[in-house]
Amino acid sequence: MKPFNIYIIGVGGQGIGLLSQALLRGIDHAGINAIAVDTHGLAQRGGIVVSQIRCGDPVHSPLILKNNADLVLGMEIHEALRGASLALKKGGALVFLDVSWQPLPVRLGQSPEITREDVIRACGAVRAIPIRVETGTLSDTRMQNMALLGAVSKHGLIPGVDKAHFDAALEDLLSGDMLKKNRAVFDTWFEEGE
Amino acid sequence: MIPHLTGRINFVNTNKERAMKKTGELLMGKDPFEEILMGNEAVVRAMIETGTKVAASYPGSPTPEMAAAILSIPEDQRPFYFEFSVNEKTATEVAFGAALNGNLSCAFFKSVGLNVALDSFVQLSLMNITGGMVVVLGDDPGANSSQNEQDNRNIYKMSRVAVLEPASPKEAYEYYKHAAALAVKEQTIVVLRLTTHVCHARQKIRFSAYENSVPARTNFNQANGPYIALTAMALDMKRKSVQKLKRAGQYIKQTGLNKEITSKNSRKKGIITSGLTFLSVLDVLELSSYQPDILKLGAVNPLEENIILSFLNSHEEVLILEELDDILELQIKALAYDHGMKTKLKGKTEDEDFVGEYTPDKTMDKLAALWPDMVTQYPLPPALPFPVPQRPAQMCPGCGHRSAFFAIKKALEKEDVTVADIGCHTLGYMPPYEMGEILLCMGASTGMASGLSLFNDKKRVVAFLGDSTFFHAGLPGLINTIFNRHNITLILMENGTTAMTGHQDHAGSVIPVENLLKGLGIESILSCDTYNQSKLTELVKTSLGIKGISVVIAKHPCMLKFTRQKRKQPGFIRTHVDIDPQLCNQTHDCVERFGCPTFIRKPGGSVSTHPDLCIGDGSCRQTCPEKAVVFGKEAK
Numbered sequence: 093m094k095p096f097n098i099y100i101i102g103v104g105g106q107g108i109g110l111l112s113q114a115l116l117r118g119i120d121h122a123g124i125n126a127i128a129v130d131t132h133g134l135a136q137r138g139g140i141v142v143s144q145i146r147c148g149d150p151v152h153s154p155l156i157l158k159n160n161a162d163l164v165l166g167m168e169i170h171e172a173l174r175g176a177s178l179a180l181k182k183g184g185a186l187v188f189l190d191v192s193w194q195p196l197p198v199r200l201g202q203s204p205e206i207t208r209e210d211v212i213r214a215c216g217a218v219r220a221i222p223i224r225v226e227t228g229t230l231s232d233t234r235m236q237n238m239a240l241l242g243a244v245s246k247h248g249l250i251p252g253v254d255k256a257h258f259d260a261a262l263e264d265l266l267s268g269d270m271l272k273k274n275r276a277v278f279d280t281w282f283e284e285g286e
Numbered sequence: 287m288i289p290h291l292t293g294r295i296n297f298v299n300t301n302k303e304r305a306m307k308k309t310g311e312l313l314m315g316k317d318p319f320e321e322i323l324m325g326n327e328a329v330v331r332a333m334i335e336t337g338t339k340v341a342a343s344y345p346g347s348p349t350p351e352m353a354a355a356i357l358s359i360p361e362d363q364r365p366f367y368f369e370f371s372v373n374e375k376t377a378t379e380v381a382f383g384a385a386l387n388g389n390l391s392c393a394f395f396k397s398v399g400l401n402v403a404l405d406s407f408v409q410l411s412l413m414n415i416t417g418g419m420v421v422v423l424g425d426d427p428g429a430n431s432s433q434n435e436q437d438n439r440n441i442y443k444m445s446r447v448a449v450l451e452p453a454s455p456k457e458a459y460e461y462y463k464h465a466a467a468l469a470v471k472e473q474t475i476v477v478l479r480l481t482t483h484v485c486h487a488r489q490k491i492r493f494s495a496y497e498n499s500v501p502a503r504t505n506f507n508q509a510n511g512p513y514i515a516l517t518a519m520a521l522d523m524k525r526k527s528v529q530k531l532k533r534a535g536q537y538i539k540q541t542g543l544n545k546e547i548t549s550k551n552s553r554k555k556g557i558i559t560s561g562l563t564f565l566s567v568l569d570v571l572e573l574s575s576y577q578p579d580i581l582k583l584g585a586v587n588p589l590e591e592n593i594i595l596s597f598l599n600s601h602e603e604v605l606i607l608e609e610l611d612d613i614l615e616l617q618i619k620a621l622a623y624d625h626g627m628k629t630k631l632k633g634k635t636e637d638e639d640f641v642g643e644y645t646p647d648k649t650m651d652k653l654a655a656l657w658p659d660m661v662t663q664y665p666l667p668p669a670l671p672f673p674v675p676q677r678p679a680q681m682c683p684g685c686g687h688r689s690a691f692f693a694i695k696k697a698l699e700k701e702d703v704t705v706a707d708i709g710c711h712t713l714g715y716m717p718p719y720e721m722g723e724i725l726l727c728m729g730a731s732t733g734m735a736s737g738l739s740l741f742n743d744k745k746r747v748v749a750f751l752g753d754s755t756f757f758h759a760g761l762p763g764l765i766n767t768i769f770n771r772h773n774i775t776l777i778l779m780e781n782g783t784t785a786m787t788g789h790q791d792h793a794g795s796v797i798p799v800e801n802l803l804k805g806l807g808i809e810s811i812l813s814c815d816t817y818n819q820s821k822l823t824e825l826v827k828t829s830l831g832i833k834g835i836s837v838v839i840a841k842h843p844c845m846l847k848f849t850r851q852k853r854k855q856p857g858f859i860r861t862h863v864d865i866d867p868q869l870c871n872q873t874h875d876c877v878e879r880f881g882c883p884t885f886i887r888k889p890g891g892s893v894s895t896h897p898d899l900c901i902g903d904g905s906c907r908q909t910c911p912e913k914a915v916v917f918g919k920e921a922k
Contacts, residue, residue, distance in 0.1 A: 103677070105899075116488060120322055127454070129487040131430065138883050139679035150572060153565035154487045157646045159666050174674045182667055192886075193899065195677035199877050199887050200717065203675035210672070218667040233898040 093148040097156045099179035100143040102167025107237035112143035117261030119147045122253040129154035170206045176214040185221040235277040242281025310358035325455035325485045326351035332462035337500035339389035341368045342377035345787035346396030347431035348424040348485035365499030373758040374399035385417035388503035394422035410475040411446040412523040418469030422478045428643035437610035442587045448534035449477040449587040451561045456491045535588045543584030549577035556601035566649035603630040609644035684903035686816040686842020687711045691719035693819035697826035702746045707731040709752035711779045718881045729759025736772035747774045754784040754792040775829045776837045781844040789847045810836035861902030869914035880909040
């Protein structure tokens with residue numbers, strides 16, 4: 093498989109770590125070479141967190157060249173737009189959770205809040221496909237990451253990686269009740285997500 | 287780029303709830319296995335395989351996941367002793383002491399931790415370390431989670447230590463084993479130099495078998511020394527260390543740690559590089575019209591002169607490509623001069639060449655500037671027509687420090703000076719609190735505050751210090767303040783943990799902070815929970831009126847840790863606050879002055895709360911003059 097780059101961006105506390113590991117392990121279960129890195133701002137809720145996954149051949153550094161991601165996952169509206177601006181490739185795809193965690197300048201009234209329309213417009217400018225993920229019905233928002241994974245799998249956005257590969261990845265990473273709950277969300281958004 | 291924030295910062299994946307299952311079991315596996323692991327975790331497997339018997343650390347990014355991996359092995363099954371030492375210097379000394387007993391030992395910590403450890407560290411190459419010792423150091427090019435991006439390679443020359451530098455998690459595992467073998471063979475110290483994105487990268491690695499744990503040894507013998515480097519003896523010991531480093535050079539040569547990667551169309555051009563920059567080069571060369579040969583240095587001290595000279599000899603033009611300082615460049619240029627080489631040598635030319643991580647982007651720019659015919663740069667998409675708002679890091683919802691800063695601000699006059707220290711509370715410098723105007727490093731606040739207080743009758747000087755930092759490096763500064771009778775107020779931000787790096791335990795769990803302060807003879811020690819904001823304001827006002835040292839302990843447990851623990855308890859019910867629209871007068875104290883990320887500003891100026899973020903602690907309720915912040919159920 094030729095190189096395929098995935099750039100994930102969100103806010104500390106949104107579960108980017110588990111999402112990134114599930115993707116990496118899913119890709120590995122599909123027999124595809126991969127390297128990943130979790131660069132990050134902070135553990136504190138509020139900083140930007142970024143994960144990068146590079147798969148296929150040949151890939152060397154885990155860091156993706158600017159605007160060279162085939163797939164950008166935005167876990168929040170502002171960060172989805174930031175991801176589109178920094179990482180999205182012409183003709184790529186951007187999957188984003190339609191949730192807003194207002195950054196400080198917005199809360200202080202110094203900057204306008206970013207909207208989903210802004211994100212969709214930014215995708216249009218680079219002829220990328222925007223996929224919006226709605227999670228309003230989710231009871232525990234800490235599992236929004238699984239909704240995003242469900243959407244990635246549903247739309248078959250990573251070449252050669254199927255739902256079964258992600259299922260196996262989740263089984264590697266989680267157990268017991270945690271596995272059950274996360275898989276339920278993953279399955280729901282795989283089957284019914286928008 | 288991710289906004290830089292000074293501090294010792296946690297890696298996002300240390301969330302224990304979601305840690306990969308069976309990490310400990312995996313790491314302890316007897317048979318060879320293949321698994322996807324992080325660089326930091328792979329190093330721990332190498333520690334196990336090599337029979338490392340003692341490990342000591344102080345938490346700090348990018349290496350705290352090494353400790354997390356070690357702690358994932360139940361203590362009774364762990365094949366070595368591990369401790370969080372009180373600081374990096376002590377960790378180094380503990381590992382050294384254990385190695386003198388004949389045990390292979392390891393100390394690991396972050397880049398700036400070496401500054402703390404340095405007084406002991408520089409002595410180590412003089413010593414005959416019978417068990418061998420590996421120091422794993424995580425440098426942070428790009429200052430992702432540090433107060434600077436210092437290049438510790440500058441220190442290794444002075445300290446006369448061999449340094450191996452892996453480029454990937456796989457190499458981190460392999461190079462630790464080389465470092466351990468060399469350290470044992472030469473009875474010396476060897477450094478494994480990691481950088482942030484090597485520590486935190488993940489890839490599939492093939493691990494070897496692990497036989498059995500090695501026995502612990504206690505066979506210190508002075509006759510293996512000398513271990514006291516006094517005057518003339520220090521020179522003799524230095525002579526031996528020079529010899530040892532030469533022998534390390536032989537080992538490096540024999541093991542083939544430095545490798546040449548040749549290309550069919552190099553056009554007589556070459557690149558000498560090391561670490562993660564090597565992988566950046568490979569990625570850029572995938573997009574290039576021709577591919578220079580590469581000499582990848584796996585050992586960055588001492589340099590293997592023969593392989594470098596032969597590489598220079600076979601190329602017309604060679605670029606020495608290294609991030610941060612020009613350590614390799616200066617040595618290689620000197621070497622080329624000594625040998626009368628005619629090769630054109632290229633290195634750093636711009637100020638920016640010394641700044642930041644050599645990511646594939648930066649490497650591409652550098653190579654394109656030098657060899658424009660080689661690199662195929664692809665067109666970038668147009669920039670967005672509007673900016674994305676910055677997202678500076680902030681304290682968590684319910685953080686006790688937020689209540690503290692909100693309350694302390696009310697006790698201060700505008701001209702008062704506030705001095706910061708390292709920790710989550712460093713974030714107090716952000717709006718809307720804007721407290722903590724100066725920051726150097728761990729434990730520096732009381733010393734700086736003391737200096738600022740000299741000749742200063744008008745401005746009162748306040749120092750902040752966290753509890754883990756208090757034990758790490760804060761004590762000498764505080765004792766100096768007492769000893770020299772400086773006039774400052776210390777606000778000790780006690781949250782009961784090392785929060786910023788992922789909630790590691792610290793000495794305060796055994797030695798209560800307040801007892802220690804009393805023992806130091808400080809007369810004015812006031813204390814309260816930070817959620818009691820009005821009381822804290824009063825205590826700080828009282829304290830500021832006292833001449834000499836006065837201390838206010840501003841206590842509240844780390845709510846990130848506390849909430850995680852609470853969620854696991856049976857019958858846990860999530861609560862949150864709401865804004866009562868009947869009472870809200872849009873004074874915006876909650877969103878603008880208290881500044882909890884839970885508060886959302888809506889178009890038109892009304893305020894609501896974010897159910898995903900609010901932990902229902904209610905510390906915000908007292909900040910609203912209209913009492914419009916109410917618990918969720920009360921609003922209904």
